[in-house]
Amino acid sequence: DQQVKQNSPSLSVQEGRISILNCDYTNSMFDYFLWYKKYPAEGPTFLISISSIKDKNEDGRFTVFLNKSAKHLSLHIVPSQPGDSAVYFCAARTSPSYGKLTFGQGTILTVHP
Amino acid sequence: GAGVSQSPSNKVTEKGKDVELRCDPISGHTALYWYRQRLGQGLEFLIYFQGNSAPDKSGLPSDRFSAERTGESVSTLTIQRTQQEDSAVYLCASSVGQGISYEQYFGPGTRLTVT
Numbered sequence: 019d020q021q022v023k024q025n026s027p028s029l030s031v032q033e034g035r036i037s038i039l040n041c042d043y044t045n046s047m048f049d050y051f052l053w054y055k056k057y058p059a060e061g062p063t064f065l066i067s068i069s070s071i072k073d074k075n076e077d078g079r080f081t082v083f084l085n086k087s088a089k090h091l092s093l094h095i096v097p098s099q100p101g102d103s104a105v106y107f108c109a110a111r112t113s114p115s116y117g118k119l120t121f122g123q124g125t126i127l128t129v130h131p
Numbered sequence: 132g133a134g135v136s137q138s139p140s141n142k143v144t145e146k147g148k149d150v151e152l153r154c155d156p157i158s159g160h161t162a163l164y165w166y167r168q169r170l171g172q173g174l175e176f177l178i179y180f181q182g183n184s185a186p187d188k189s190g191l192p193s194d195r196f197s198a199e200r201t202g203e204s205v206s207t208l209t210i211q212r213t214q215q216e217d218s219a220v221y222l223c224a225s226s227v228g229q230g231i232s233y234e235q236y237f238g239p240g241t242r243l244t245v246t
Contacts, residue, residue, distance in 0.1 A: 061238050
């Protein structure tokens with residue numbers, strides 16, 4: 019049972035444009051959501067997070083939006099840069115099991131110069 | 132400072148053999164996590180340790196899997212009688228604590244191939 023889904027396996031974007039990565043979840047008990055970025059042969063690195071009490075969190079070029087009623091979150095990258103090319107995972111967790119992250123399958127983002 | 136390190140980086144083993152994977156967390160991190168990523172899939176939670184509390188083993192897929200942690204340092208993940216479906220990248224992460232906003236820092240992973 020896939021509780022966190024990233025339905026787009028890949029996304030290709032031109033440099034300077036906006037990248038939008040989507041994530042859907044089914045477990046209404048999730049109260050904290052995270053995005054991780056992963057380069058080949060490296061572990062995932064934390065990018066940005068959002069609590070379920072918010073609907074938006076912004077950090078530089080990265081913004082995460084949360085729509086609880088739709089059980090949907092998205093990551094916007096503006097402007098996209100070639101160095102953003104990586105696999106992006108969304109993840110979620112519930113209180114009090116803070117240690118247990120549930121991940122989506124990942125989306126491969128390619129930003130073309 | 133040094134990040135999370137894992138060894139070996141690659142391991143090829145024959146079906147039925149036992150394997151041990153090692154994780155060295157960031158110094159001072161009290162929480163340690165193990166995940167695995169099968170080909171084309173997301174990361175799958177296996178187990179986590181927090182200080183002296185009993186570990187959360189709810190993600191271990193079978194009793195062939197076990198993990199130990201020495202104090203707040205090194206952890207080993209042991210897979211007994213390996214099967215081909217155990218082939219995956221095994222990732223370790225650590226965090227300062229276990230609070231809702233504590234970021235997990237991941238190691239590069241161990242790629243396990245069972246032939």
